[in-house]
Amino acid sequence: MPHRTHQKAELVVYNTSQVLTCAGGLPKRGATAGELKPIERGAVAVAEGKILAVGPEDHVLKRITDETVMVNAHGGILLPGLIDSHTHPVYGGDRSGEFLLRLGGAGYEELQAKGLGIQTTVNGTRSMSLEQLLNSARKRLRRMMAEGVTTFEAKSGYGLDLESELKLLRAIKQLNEEGTSKLELVPTFMGAHLVPKEYADRRGEYLDLVCEEMLPQVAQEGLAEFCDVFCDVGAFTVEESRRVLTAAKSLGLGLKLHADELACTGGTELGVELGARSVDHLPYVSEAGIAALGKSDTAAVLLPATTFFLFKDRYAPGRALVDAGAIVALATDHNPGSSHTQSILRAVELGVMRCGLTAAEAIVAVTANAAYAIGREATLGSIETGKQADLTILDVATPEELIYAWGVNHITGIVKHGELVTI
Numbered sequence: 001m002p003h004r005t006h007q008k009a010e011l012v013v014y015n016t017s018q019v020l021t022c023a024g025g026l027p028k029r030g031a032t033a034g035e036l037k038p039i040e041r042g043a044v045a046v047a048e049g050k051i052l053a054v055g056p057e058d059h060v061l062k063r064i065t066d067e068t069v070m071v072n073a074h075g076g077i078l079l080p081g082l083i084d085s086h087t088h089p090v091y092g093g094d095r096s097g098e099f100l101l102r103l104g105g106a107g108y109e110e111l112q113a114k115g116l117g118i119q120t121t122v123n124g125t126r127s128m129s130l131e132q133l134l135n136s137a138r139k140r141l142r143r144m145m146a147e148g149v150t151t152f153e154a155k156s157g158y159g160l161d162l163e164s165e166l167k168l169l170r171a172i173k174q175l176n177e178e179g180t181s182k183l184e185l186v187p188t189f190m191g192a193h194l195v196p197k198e199y200a201d202r203r204g205e206y207l208d209l210v211c212e213e214m215l216p217q218v219a220q221e222g223l224a225e226f227c228d229v230f231c232d233v234g235a236f237t238v239e240e241s242r243r244v245l246t247a248a249k250s251l252g253l254g255l256k257l258h259a260d261e262l263a264c265t266g267g268t269e270l271g272v273e274l275g276a277r278s279v280d281h282l283p284y285v286s287e288a289g290i291a292a293l294g295k296s297d298t299a300a301v302l303l304p305a306t307t308f309f310l311f312k313d314r315y316a317p318g319r320a321l322v323d324a325g326a327i328v329a330l331a332t333d334h335n336p337g338s339s340h341t342q343s344i345l346r347a348v349e350l351g352v353m354r355c356g357l358t359a360a361e362a363i364v365a366v367t368a369n370a371a372y373a374i375g376r377e378a379t380l381g382s383i384e385t386g387k388q389a390d391l392t393i394l395d396v397a398t399p400e401e402l403i404y405a406w407g408v409n410h411i412t413g414i415v416k417h418g419e420l421v422t423i
């Protein structure tokens with residue numbers, strides 16, 4: 001292997017307005033919450049799937065050879081590959097009819113109580129083969145990638161029986177192993193998404209199934225890195241969530257919670273208490289929950305596209321969370337019911353326009369802090385020598401322009417594992 005100082009670039013991205021490296025230590029919070037560490041007119045060189053050099057263009061261009069793939073950013077900004085740290089991308093069924101009911105005035109919670117909502121997707125998902133699930137998931141993940149995402153967190157949770165949950169996690173594993181597609185997913189088990197209808201009167205038995213059969217099998221097969229629970233009204237109580245998460249923790253899984261989305265039930269405090277990697281949603285997080293997140297290493301993953309798509313007005317208090325010192329990330333929550341967008345850029349825009357983040361904080365929230373939220377801060381989330389070469393190129397010159405020209409896909413190029421992705 002050649003000495004690093006002489007190593008030549010396989011690919012170089014040049015002609016940027018700035019490279020927003022997000023370097024300087026991950027995650028970012030407090031005084032560094034909006035730390036982008038820009039390099040004006042910077043360039044990035046890549047070799048063997050990793051960042052070889054980042055710095056002023058004239059310096060980086062010394063690395064090129066006749067074989068180097070040259071990627072012209074045309075005066076745009078270059079970011080670390082965007083990370084969608086909360087998605088439910090593998091599912092069957094069709095809930096467009098339910099969306100029309102919501103447009104007619106029906107509430108999400110009301111439909112859920114009637115056995116629609118998540119249960120509709122569970123019915124559709126159980127009846128699909130692994131191949132059918134893979135085909136539909138590939139299409140939507142490619143569309144999400146075209147919006148700049150290079151790594152996804154991906155949850156199960158639409159099977160809600162042992163075989164169906166395993167089928168979803170095996171689908172996520174297979175998507176991850178498909179080298180040609182460049183998809184990279186971090187798997188999360190979410191058997192405690194809802195009590196399925198056949199267990200409606202036997203909640204305890206369903207929790208037994210999750211804790212005593214599903215979780216051990218998932219852990220034994222190495223199918224998930226995290227366990228998530230929907231801790232909210234109409235889903236699981238704090239004590240039920242504690243039982244599932246404690247079992248998951250004892251099996252070595254990282255913890256996540258859907259917390260304080262529909263009401264303030266204390267999911268945030270539970271997540272902090274158990275040392276969860278993240279608590280997600282948070283429109284109804286309490287003042288005590290905000291303060292607890294400010295002092296803890298549990299990230300707050302905000303999902304404003306869900307609030308928007310459910311026609312609600314109460315967004316997660318992003319500004320207060322950043323000001324309290326919390327680690328704040330943003331994600332799409334892509335799912336078939338409450339957030340059907342496939343655009344991380346819409347989450348970024350709403351993070352600024354509805355949750356009170358600055359443009360710089362919102363970029364950190366889908367790069368450095370999103371990497372932290374999925375346990376990948378050592379390899380992803382910033383442009384630094386030696387890190388995995390995941391890059392996103394946008395046709396705007398500043399972070400603020402990204403928000404100002406909202407509703408537009410500004411992505412002009414993606415580099416994943418050091419290779420240019422066709423989008």
Ligand SMILES: [Zn+2]
Nearest residue numbers: 086088258333
């Ligand atoms: Zn979710």
